[in-house]
Amino acid sequence: MTLQQQIRANRWRTLLLFALFVVLAAVILGAVALVADLSILIVVGIGLVVYGVVMWFASGSVVASLAGAHPITRDQHPELWQAVEAAAVGAGLPRTPAVYIIEDPAPNAFAAGRDPKHAYVAATTGLLDIMGPRELRAVMAHEIAHVRNRDVRLMSLAAVLAGVLLILSDILLRVLVFGGGRNNNNPFALIGVIVALILAPIGAAMIQMALSRRREYLADASAAEITGDPEGMARALAVLEADTRQVGHVGRATAHLYIESPLVKGRGLMGSLGGLFQTHPSMPDRIAALERAGGFSLDRSFLATVPVR
Secondary structure, eight states, X not given: OOHHHHHHHHHHHHHHHHHHHHHHHHHHHHHHHTTBOHHHHHHHHHHHHHHHHHHHHTHHHHHHHHHTEEEOOTTTOHHHHHHHHHHHHHHTOSSOOEEEEEOXXXXXXXXXXXXXXXXXXXXXXXXXXXXXXXXXXXXXHHHHHHHHTXXXXXXXXXXXXXXXXXXXXXXXXXXXXXXXXXXOOOHHHHHXXXXXXXXXXXXXXXXXXXXXXXXXXXXXXXXXXXHTOHHHHHHHHHHHHHOOOOOSSOOTTTGGGBSSXXXXXXXXXXHHTTTTTOSSOOHHHHHHHHHHHHTOOOOGGGGGGSOOO
C-alpha cells in the first residue's frame, strides 16, 4: 500500500471513529433522558455546544498555554527554524507553520492548531539539546507530516469532543446524584444511567488513543518520505526511547499530540496492561515499521555518543 493510499484509508477510518464519538454522545443523552428533566438536558446541551465551538477556535492557543509553549523568531533558534522550513518545503505546504519552543529539558515535540493555516510546530529545549541535525530534521518532518495529513485538525477536534463528553458526563452525573431527575422508582434504570455516564468518557478516551496510535505510524512514514531518510526517523525515535525524562507540563487531554508519549513510559500498571491506556504505539514497533519499509536494520551504536538520561 502506498503512502497516499494509507492517508486515504486513515481518513475513512477517521470518519468511522468520529461517528463513534457521536454515538457515545447520543448514548449519554438518551440514557439520561430516561431519568432527568428535559429542561436540564437542553440547558446543558446548549452550554456544551457553545463551549465546544469556543474551544475549537481557541484549541491552538489553549494547547500552547497548557504546554508552556511560546513563539520564537528565526534568530532565537535558527537550527529549529531551518529544520521546520525544510520539512514544510519537502511536504509541499504553501507556508511554513509558526515555530514554538517549550522550556523543558525532556526531549519532545508536537504540532497543534485547528487547520494548516493556523497550525504551529513546538519543540522542547531538551529536544534541541539532544538531537543531531539529521534527527532534528526527521522530528520536524514528523510534525509537519501531521500538518500536511490534516492530523492537527482531527486531533484538535478529537480533544474537543472528548472534553465535551467528559464534562457532559460529569455534569449530568452530579445532576442525577444531587437532584434534578424525574421521579423514577426503578433503581435499575438509575444505576444503568450512572454506569453509562461513567463508561462513556472512558470509551471516548480509548477512541482518542486509537486515532493517535494509527496516525503516529503514518506520520513516521510521511517524515521518511519528506526527508528521504527513513533511517534518520528511526534514529530520532531511538534517541527519544533511550531518554527517560518526562515533560513537566502536560496532561492526558494533550498527550496524544506529542511525537512520544509525554506520560510515564510503560512502567508499572501501564506497562503490565500492554500499553492499553497509552496514546502512542511503542517505540520498538514504530522503529520496526520504518526498518521494514526502508529495508535497513538500525545500528544503535550511535546512542553511545548521545547525552540521554
